[in-house]
Amino acid sequence: MRVDFFNPDCQQQTNAAQFGLCDDENGTVAYVDTTPSARWVATVHNAKQQTVTFTAIDQCVSLLQADNNMSSRCDAMLTYDKHIDFIELKNQRTQWIAKAVAQLSSTISEFFTHYDQQDFQQKRAFACNRKHRPFQYSHRDLMQRFYHQHGVRLLIQADITLSD
Numbered sequence: 010m011r012v013d014f015f016n017p018d019c020q021q022q023t024n025a026a027q028f029g030l031c032d033d034e035n036g037t038v039a040y041v042d043t044t045p046s047a048r049w050v051a052t053v054h055n056a057k058q059q060t061v062t063f064t065a066i067d068q069c070v071s072l073l074q075a076d077n078n079m080s081s082r083c084d085a086m087l088t089y090d091k092h093i094d095f096i097e098l099k100n101q102r103t104q105w106i107a108k109a110v111a112q113l114s115s116t117i118s119e120f121f122t123h124y125d126q127q128d129f130q131q132k133r134a135f136a137c138n139r140k141h142r143p144f145q146y147s148h149r150d151l152m153q154r155f156y157h158q159h160g161v162r163l164l165i166q167a168d169i170t171l172s173d
Contacts, residue, residue: 011123012072014086019069024058030137030169032084032098038065039084039098050098051137053087054170061089061171067112072119083109083116083134092131092172095120095161099138106148106165109136110155117159126160134159137167 021041029049032039041063042048055061064070067082083097095117097109113134126132134155148165155163 012070012119014066014070014120014123015064015088016070019065021063022060023063024055024060026055026058028053028055030063030085030096030098032067032100034100036068038068039096040065050100050139051096051135051167051169054168057171057173059089059171061087063087066116072116081112081115083112086120087169087171089171090173091129093129093133094169095134096169097134097136099136100140101138102140105138106136106151109138109165110151110163113163114155114159117161121159131172132159132161134161134163135167135169136163136165137169139167 023041025043029042030051031042031048032050064086066086067084072082083095085096087094095113097112099105099109152163
């Protein structure tokens with residue numbers, strides 16, 4: 010059964026030059042916010058003001074495993090002009106990167122069992138954390154392993170600049 014990662018009920022569109030991605034972590038879906046606030050976990054920079062589709066995945070797209078348990082999912086994805094960015098939003102002080110990467114990994118694996126990677130010119134995954142906006146450690150090995158496993162570039166940062 011094909012999983013619909015593009016369910017319109019899970020989507021918002023914006024062409025704002027800058028917007029935030031929020032997750033209130035109360036069982037609701039992640040969302041876009043165009044009014045700057047402390048709720049922003051990640052900031053998206055859209056200098057060309059291209060139309061971007063934000064799709065909430067966690068709490069909106071069902072990814073059932075064979076045992077009927079829900080698969081671990083990332084919070085959202087952004088799609089625009091043959092680009093796709095998978096996003097995990099965290100608000101934790103410690104040991105968050107491994108969990109964020111696992112959620113991104115399981116979502117990406119499931120996504121590309123239903124959709125062709127060749128449909129996207131650029132594929133990125135972002136692990137973002139409101140509590141740790143400036144990351145101070147290199148995760149080059151983790152990022153290389155992630156790319157070799159999924160063909161998707163992993164970035165551990167809370168600023169997302171949309172590509173041309």
